[in-house]
Amino acid sequence: MAKGTLLITGGAGYIGSHTVKQLLQRGEKVVVLDNLVFGHREALPLDRVTLVEGDMGNAALVEKIFAEHQPEAVLHFAAFAFVGESVTDPLKYYRNNLAAPLTLLEAMQRHGVKEFIFSSTCATYGNPQFIPMNETHPQDPVNPYGASKHMLERVLKDCDTAWGLKSVFLRYFNASGCDLEGEIGEDHNPETHLIPRILMAATGELESITVFGTDYPTPDGTCIRDYIHVNDLADAHALALEHLRKGGESVAVNLGTGRGFSVREIISTAERVTGKTIPVTYGPRRAGDPPELVADPAKAKALLGWEARHKEPQAHIESAWKWMTGPRKGRYAATS
Incomplete structure (x- = not known):
């Protein structure tokens, strides 16, 4: 058919x-x-x-x-x-x-x-x-x-x-992440997602990345998410x-991947990927941010045969960095 x-x-x-x-x-x-x-x-x-x-x-x-x-x-x-x-x-x-x-x-x-x-x-x-x-x-x-x-x-x-x-x-x-070939990517205005904001801090587009809350009941005190x-x-x-x-x-x-990574882990991974020190500012918790959000993706695998291939945040950050440092510098034309 x-x-x-x-x-x-x-x-x-x-x-x-x-x-x-x-x-x-x-x-x-x-x-x-x-x-x-x-x-x-x-x-x-x-x-x-x-x-x-x-x-x-x-x-x-x-x-x-x-x-x-x-x-x-x-x-x-x-x-x-x-x-x-x-x-x-x-x-x-x-x-x-x-x-x-x-x-x-x-x-x-x-x-x-x-x-x-x-x-x-x-x-x-x-x-x-x-x-x-x-x-x-x-x-x-x-x-x-x-x-x-x-x-x-x-x-x-x-x-x-x-x-x-x-x-x-x-x-x-x-x-998170971008096209592995760097042809297309993430371009929001305003940009609210953590990984591109960290990379914007790495390039100097942002003065620093703000970490909201360091006193959560997690191993390093910062929020954990499933990327x-x-x-x-x-x-x-x-x-x-x-x-x-x-x-x-x-x-x-x-x-989701079924694995969670903290904000601090994402920042340290971004520093390894970019070879740059990421300037960080620490702020209070944001209202409504739960300490941890992690998926159980077993049903997607059982019913759709789907499983995440990129389970480590390094792959997400590498592809986002490729987009941000590529020909478009992480941006489409302002008129598009």
């Missing part, structure tokens, strides 16, 4: 663009819908991808895409993802992360498209009640970002009951698509 077209929302963003690259290598036909608020035109090979610039909440545009391209499945990355901003401006997050995708789902229902891969998050769990966290962990998000993702998971479950939509919820832990390489996330999306194409049921899986 010939492969159909894939519609990828947010495909010009960080994780979306890395997944697009992987899917193209697998011979897929891709249409990207991205409003380019946070995405970058230059992150896509426009000779091999159809880019539609616009918003997934625009019903007329979404209908036009479905009528013209007749997608077989939707991979949904598009979302706002700044936790702090979600607390101060919750309606922005509920409109974009919850309300706008309903337009997409209505078009899918009208056109009989019943395969949906959702970029969800470990933030749907809230504060950890046990470590490592598996998919049976209670979902009690502590901020509107996590809540918006959790609510859309519920919507997708209800669509399965009502009209047979099959979804895979991919609950990411801490996405998952963006290429491993891309692999998981491809395998989730295979699962649905084979008639698989809706499922939620964690995407």
